[in-house]
Amino acid sequence: MIKRTKINDLLRFDTAVDEVVVKGWVRTKRDSKGFSFIEVNDGSCLKNIQIIAESSLNNYDDITRLTTGSAVAISGKLAESPGGGQKWEIQAKDIQIISIASEDYPLQKKRHSDEFLRTIAHLRPRTNKYSAAFRIRSELSYAIHKFFRDRGFRYVHTPIITGSDCEGAGELFRVTTLDMENAPRIDGQVDFTEDFFGKEAGLTVSGQLSGEMFALALGDIYTFGPTFRAENSNTSRHAAEFWMVEPEMAFCDLEGDMDVAEEMLKYLANFVQENCAEDIELFAKFVDKELLNTINNVISSDFIRLPYEEAVEILENSKEKFEYEVSYGKDLQSEHERYLTEKHFKKPVIVFNYPREIKPFYMRQNDDDRTVAAMDILVPRIGEIIGGSQREERLDKLEARMQEMGLPSEDYWWYLDSRRFGSVPHSGFGLGFERMLMFLTGISNIRDVIPFPRTPNNIEF
Ligand code: 4AD
Numbered sequence: 001m002i003k004r005t006k007i008n009d010l011l012r013f014d015t016a017v018d019e020v021v022v023k024g025w026v027r028t029k030r031d032s033k034g035f036s037f038i039e040v041n042d043g044s045c046l047k048n049i050q051i052i053a054e055s056s057l058n059n060y061d062d063i064t065r066l067t068t069g070s071a072v073a074i075s076g077k078l079a080e081s082p083g084g085g086q087k088w089e090i091q092a093k094d095i096q097i098i099s100i101a102s103e104d105y106p107l108q109k110k111r112h113s114d115e116f117l118r119t120i121a122h123l124r125p126r127t128n129k130y131s132a133a134f135r136i137r138s139e140l141s142y143a144i145h146k147f148f149r150d151r152g153f154r155y156v157h158t159p160i161i162t163g164s165d166c167e168g169a170g171e172l173f174r175v176t177t178l179d180m181e182n183a184p185r186i187d188g189q190v191d192f193t194e195d196f197f198g199k200e201a202g203l204t205v206s207g208q209l210s211g212e213m214f215a216l217a218l219g220d221i222y223t224f225g226p227t228f229r230a231e232n233s234n235t236s237r238h239a240a241e242f243w244m245v246e247p248e249m250a251f252c253d254l255e256g257d258m259d260v261a262e263e264m265l266k267y268l269a270n271f272v273q274e275n276c277a278e279d280i281e282l283f284a285k286f287v288d289k290e291l292l293n294t295i296n297n298v299i300s301s302d303f304i305r306l307p308y309e310e311a312v313e314i315l316e317n318s319k320e321k322f323e324y325e326v327s328y329g330k331d332l333q334s335e336h337e338r339y340l341t342e343k344h345f346k347k348p349v350i351v352f353n354y355p356r357e358i359k360p361f362y363m364r365q366n367d368d369d370r371t372v373a374a375m376d377i378l379v380p381r382i383g384e385i386i387g388g389s390q391r392e393e394r395l396d397k398l399e400a401r402m403q404e405m406g407l408p409s410e411d412y413w414w415y416l417d418s419r420r421f422g423s424v425p426h427s428g429f430g431l432g433f434e435r436m437l438m439f440l441t442g443i444s445n446i447r448d449v450i451p452f453p454r455t456p457n458n459i460e461f
């Protein structure tokens with residue numbers, strides 16, 4: 001195989017090179033007297049490299065017929081570009097045409113709408129905006145592993161197929177091999193003992209419960225994987241398939257939990273700014289003019305830590321017209337979350353100690369008997385980006401709460417066992433990976449940070 005240089009590396013060279021090989025796709029071509037200029041992009045960075053193809057090349061006729069989107073392999077000399085605008089250009093010695101793109105290539109030179117590009121998700125990553133977004137997605141994944149590994153956390157693969165609805169919201173996608181038309185039934189009810197696993201199964205809504213088992217053995221762990229929720233809310237912040245980062249720390253209380261979460265958000269924001277500067281710049285220029293200020297505000301400010309009760313008071317006393325009413329005992333809506341972080345405090349806010357009625361069974365009960373040790377982190381433009389809690393480590397309290405909520409303890413016998421054999425205070429949280437990407441790029445619809453988004457009525461590609 002001929003070796004290939006990535007444009008991203010090439011543009012950083014500080015001396016000319018006699019022989020480089022670039023493989024990529026034609027962005028534009030301009031024919032002049034005796035030669036053609038071809039702009040080629042290989043997806044390694046935003047910038048194209050300019051190729052000079054002289055008419056003396058033996059396949060020059062074919063080269064003049066190259067269309068936008070065509071695939072080419074160029075070998076030639078990397079030389080200083082006299083034209084200005086770019087430092088280097090390639091004076092081609094050989095251009096191999098790998099394939100010619102059909103004339104109806106849908107990506108034109110003009111800017112396309114996000115809505116249109118979603119309909120051609122298979123070509124979307126060839127555009128500047130989306131190639132940048134997905135390079136950032138890749139870097140952010142790496143940063144997550146690096147953050148935790150540097151701090152001694154172990155990476156645990158929790159199952160994707162599961163029998164338990166961790167959040168208790170009934171949003172599980174069912175996994176079955178039963179014949180839908182002819183399901184075995186007992187008294188009219190589907191008999192899942194005949195199903196593949198011998199009981200009802202679904203796609204995971206969170207790796208947390210399994211993660212807890214490993215924190216109570218390895219100390220500090222994290223999971224990072226796909227998560228599925230069949231919530232039929234067609235919002236710009238919810239996807240049916242998304243990725244979640246879920247650390248779980250043994251011997252850690254709610255305050256420690258908030259400390260790790262705050263440190264992680266700052267680290268990730270900083271990492272992406274340092275390692276994806278050029279791609280981030282594109283978003284700061286064309287998508288959200290305030291982007292750099294918003295990101296720097298997260299990096300440099302101490303997050304506000306505010307009990308839920310005080311958050312409700314602030315919202316009740318605000319002059320803001322909300323669509324949904326606020327009162328103690330109700331969940332905060334995204335308009336409330338955004339008011340707190342964007343208008344009232346103008347920085348990230350951690351709301352903690354929520355009423356227990358609106359939170360899942362596993363959260364630790366506070367001494368006041370009406371709140372649990374939960375925390376949500378709210379950031380400008382997104383609202384909730386992280387949800388976490390200290391877990392109920394006391395067996396009697398956990399069992400009582402499960403009974404109150406009508407959860408069958410038989411199904412959770414293994415979870416309860418962890419409170420029997422060396423239970424310790426422990427805490428964790430979940431970061432919505434796509435929401436973090438939205439935050440870092442200014443992209444306002446979750447569909448546009450996911451390579452092939454899954455949302456209600458949408459599973460093309
Ligand atoms: O607040 P959530 O539901 O918390 C949990 O699942 C806990 N088990 C996490 C834990 O403590 N280990 O979800 C965590 C985060 C949310 O704050 C949000 O950022 C994201 O996951 N999220 C979604 N992102 C995209 N689409 C959806 N449908 C999402 N639902 C939650």
Ligand code: MG
Nearest residue numbers: 376384386387
């Ligand atoms: Mg939540």
